[in-house]
Amino acid sequence: EAQVTQNPRYLITVTGKKLTVTCSQNMNHEYMSWYRQDPGLGLRQIYYSMNVEVTDKGDVPEGYKVSRKEKRNFPLILESPSPNQTSLYFCASSFLPIRGEAFFGQGTRLTVV
């Protein structure tokens, strides 16, 4: 079954404690990206990757890091989380360019206290 898998689904952490949200896809997609969803703001892109070892900033990259060492995985790293990073996060993957459906993970609800 084609899918994008994110873990964890829910996470509560404290300010400053490094965390990683994992994302894995099984469709051999070149393109992967991370979005955050906040009330009234819709989904905004954090980082994206066009292929292995090719990553770049999206619209709201501050406070986040990513890596793409393998085609299937695209983890999101918060080195020092802050309360303003409390949000719902989605990982997405697709072929390039995005002509067809982009597949989304189930979402990770992160709370930073």
Place this chain on the structure above:
Amino acid sequence: AQKVTQAQTEISVVEKEDVTLDCVYETRDTTYYLFWYKQPPSGELVFLIRRNSFDEQNEISGRYSWNFQKSTSSFNFTITASQVVDSAVYFCALSESTGANSKLTFGKGITLSVRP
């Protein structure tokens, strides 16, 4: 830069009413793709439809229909005879086919509540 505007933020209807969700987009590309996604209360994003810029045919799928008009840069979504299960947040999104980052740009979403 591409932009998607969903001017309606919240809509509330009674079951069996028809409802139209508006979407207006901006892009400089001649080739682009438009999408609608549904986000039910459980939180996942569910793909509903994709339309490319060269295909202005309207589409109907059961109770759902989409009206794409390039002249007004709009891609509106109508639910006929709404049901409680249609209650969700609906996002319109745009993807351009060129550029270094072929990203999806989302509107802010419309929260639809269907009351029994």
